[in-house]
Amino acid sequence: MAGRVNSGDFTSATSFVWVVDDVNQGSVGLDEAVELPGGASIWGVPQAEVFYVVSSEDLTVSKYGVAGGKPELMGRLGLSGAGISFLLGEKMVFDGPDRGFLFDLNSAQALEIDLAVMEITRSIDMSDALIESADYTFLADPGFRKRGDRSVASVYGTSAKYDRMAGESKVLFFDPADGSIEVKDAPCGGLNYTVEAPTGDLYFASDPFVASLFLLDPERAPAPCMARMAAGQDEPDTTVVALNDVTGSPTGGLIAGSDGVAYLRVLDTEIFSPSAGSTHLEVFSAPSWQTWRIALSDPESAERLEDAPRAGGIKVFEVDGHVYENDSTADFASTTLVRTTGDDAPARALTMPGVTWGVLRVR
Known part of the structure; x- marks a missing residue:
């Protein structure tokens, strides 16, 4: 497991890596972790007995095994x-245990890596994936999802200050066999989460950050939306779901549940009502976002759950066939994982310092 602990003003972060036996219970502390400077993912x-740490501080990819319950460095690139x-x-x-691709849209490339020897074998141009109206794409x-022989993911764009969200998104298809990229326009902007339904349909949705921007100024972000790409198709539907209309409040996020159900975050404006001077970050981080459940095939089914409100930031992880989301404190100093799939979901799981940044089954 990886986590990030932010400084008080959120201008810097320190990353930590834990080796745990079970993500469904218990807690871990910083004294049990391996510390890494800066941000890391x-x-x-899964179950390849190695994992890779990408460090934004050192600009490296490091290969680790696990020995004696601790990460063991095996190579660095x-x-x-x-x-x-x-x-x-x-x-x-990843295309097998020894072949991987690192996607970095800041340099508009994907690097193919021979993981056995930790060497870069080629660079794949990603410039067509960039959103021209954004500073960052x-x-x-949670990344690419398998779609037949290819993998698919959406992209979204922001301003350099993260105070605006581009009005467009794109959908990328990646074929690891030959490294080819196909780019298609999405029907709405800000698409930051992807869920696959049992039918094979893919759903893309904007997040609470988009909803926060749109709430304060509709000129700074597209309206929160959800788009579908039907099973067997490689074009998204042109008709989208207006998430705010479904719930009646600022809405974002899409977290998979079981049997075609997903979860949304909806701002409870009775708990937090923005004032004239409120910022989008205050809205986003306010512990005032309620959890709603929605049947993906019937968006009008959305209903609020009797659950404690939380902050708007969402991280999603898939482990052992189950999906987990973060329940982070308002200052992001601590996170409890919540399992959103299974008969007893949602169910609280392991607690850790900071914000969970990655979970991987090593063996």
């Missing part, structure tokens, strides 16, 4: 020579 092939000057929102995709969470 973890990736890997520098990224500066590949034209990467900073990392933000990177993602990895990001791949959506």
Whole structure:
């Protein structure tokens, strides 16, 4: 497991990695972790007995095994020579245990990596994936999803100050066999989450950050939306779901549940009502977002759950066939994972310092 602990003013972060036996219960502390400077993310092939840490501080990809319950460094690859000057929102995709791809939209490329020897074998141009009206383009969470022989993900864009969201999104198709990229326009903007229904339909949705911006100034973000791409199709539907209309309040996020159900975050304006001077970050981080449940095939089914409100930030993780989301404190100093799939879902799971940034089954 990886987590990030932010400084008091959120201008810097320190990353930590834990090796745990069970993510469904208990807690971990900083004294049990391996500390890494700056922001870091973890990736890997489940049960391959190794994992990879991408460090934004050192601009490296490090390969780790696990020995005696602790991470053990097995190799390191520098990224500066590949034209990467900073990392933000990177993602990895794997084609077997020894072949991986690091997607970095800041440098508009995907690096193919021979993981057995930790060497970059080629760079794949990603410039067509960039959103021209944005300063930064990001791949959506939780990353690429398999779609036949290819993988698919949406992208969205923001201003450099994160105070505006681009009105458009794109959908990317990636074929790891030959490294080819196909880019298609999405029917609405700000698409930051992807869920696959049991039917094979893919649903893309904007997040509470978009909803926060749109609430304060509709000129700074597109209206929160959800788009579908039907099973067997490679074009999204042109008709989208207006999420705010479904719930009647600022709405975002899309977290998979079981049997075609998903969960949304909806701002409870009776708990937090923005004033004239409120910022989008205050709205986003306010512990005033309620959890709603929605049947993906019937958006009008959305209903509020009797659950404690939480902050708007969402991280989603998929482990052992189950989905987990974060329940973070308003200051993001602590996070409890919540399992959103299974007969007893939602169910509270492991608690850790900071914000959970990655979970991977190593063995």
